[in-house]
Amino acid sequence: MTENQNQPREYDAVLGGQNPPPIGAAVLGGISGIKSSLASPIVEVKIAALSEALKYGDAGLDLIIGVLKDESMSVKIAAYSLLQNREYLNKKLHMPNYLPTFEFDAITVNFLPLKNSCNRHSAHFFPEDLGNGIVLEMVRIRGGTFMMGSPSNETGRYDCESPQHPVTVPAFFAGKYPITQAQWQAVMGNNPSKFKGEKRPVENVSWDDAVEFCSQLWQKTGKKYRLLSEAEWEYACRADTTTAFHFGEYITTEIVNYDASDPCGYTAGGLYREETTDLGIFPPNAFGLCDMHGNVSEWCSDRWNQNYNGAPTDGSSWETGKEDYRVLRGGCWASECIGCRCATRGASPASNRSSGNSFRVAVASLSSSS
Structure with a gap:
């Protein structure tokens, strides 16, 4: 030719x-x-x-x-x-x-079992294509200042949630949901979860596993994915609210997956599912993030400290503290209601795996240089 x-x-x-x-x-x-x-x-x-x-x-x-x-x-x-x-x-x-936007309704629950109000919101996001039709939705969380920790009169609070203190968090992007099993499979090539389902959160992953996922995702996309800091997590969870939960002072199993078999001051009891549920079936908060309360506890980047004395006030990860213990936030399907509050803190060895532990990812910038 x-x-x-x-x-x-x-x-x-x-x-x-x-x-x-x-x-x-x-x-x-x-x-x-x-x-x-x-x-x-x-x-x-x-x-x-x-x-x-x-x-x-x-x-x-x-x-x-x-x-x-x-x-x-x-x-x-x-x-x-x-x-x-x-x-x-x-x-x-x-x-x-x-950036593209999506619209959603965020609810407020002030009296059980009624949903007191429902407000329309919108948020900017970008979709991260992981291949084979699997997409990671990253929501832009605008920067701001909030009071981190719980007030002294909050029911069920622990000493580790004090002193309450102001923290200024720069803008960043956070996963709309914890990482799904389909997303984990797309990046890591396996599925360690106990409760199987593509749309369910991946669990049975340690802090070390979560950090490795972020590293692999960084290599795959060129963006510096990481875990949320504890301050970023609470700021993103509260979404400009100051109540025990981002939707108010009461919690029901209609809007959160948790153990309601033992009623406390925040709930009248309800269904105990005893397993994870698909992500996104419960209403989001005012920032557009879903499953911040219950379903799975989320690993944060910080080392564990017994209280907030000396904690960073700029939204960054606290890298001094108990060696090999990392922070968990949000409560899970096996948590009672007080364990799902915005301010509730937990910790576990970085190598520990549990069917109640997962994570969501963050990225500060769409650029590979920051």
Whole structure:
């Protein structure tokens, strides 16, 4: 067969034109060449051109900003990643507005068994494609300051929840749910869970296992996934509330999976399921996060400390404390009601595995550099 002399080969340089260049080929023509690549129907070509655009100052930044409205989620997120750490642009454009949003209802329970109110909310998020139709939904949690710990008059509180203190948490992204068994399988290639179900949380995972998952996810996606710090977890759970639970002062098995067989001051009792449930069947909090109370306890990055004396106030992980013991938050399917409060703290050896323990992931930025 005669080779077409006009057809560019894999490593040829091509000038901007009507036909998209081969992936990996060099594109000449400066801004014109980048514009040509950004007009390509090939996602990989567009993403490669975005990085090149940074070399051309304001003109290149204008091209990247234009791509924020691209129909392809992959291209849009690549552009967002390049721009989000540029503070002046972030303020000017309010970058989170360029992420997709979802709407949801958050409830408030002030009197049992009634749902006192139901309010409509929305949140920004990005989907992380793990392959084979498995998607990890990461919700943007805006930064803010809150009072961490429980007030002295909260029923069932423990001394380890004091002193209550202000903490300022920078914005970050948190998993909408704890990691599912399908997501774990997509990244790790196995399923250690006792209570099987693709949409159920993965459990029987140690803190060490959870950290390894984050490492593998980082390698797979190029984003620095990690566990939530304890402060991030409580801030994300409370979602601007100050009550014992993010939905109010009362808890029911209609909205949380926990052990209600022994009623306490927060509940009138109810169903004890004795196992995990599918994620997302209970209403989210006002930040759009589901299953923050009950179902599975969630590993946090921090070492265990007996109280908050000397705790960080910037939302970071507390890396000094009891050796090899790590924090668990949220309570699980086997916890009584007081163990599911926003402020309840627990701990376990980092190597311990339990059918009540899982985790959700966080990432500070969509960029691989932060």
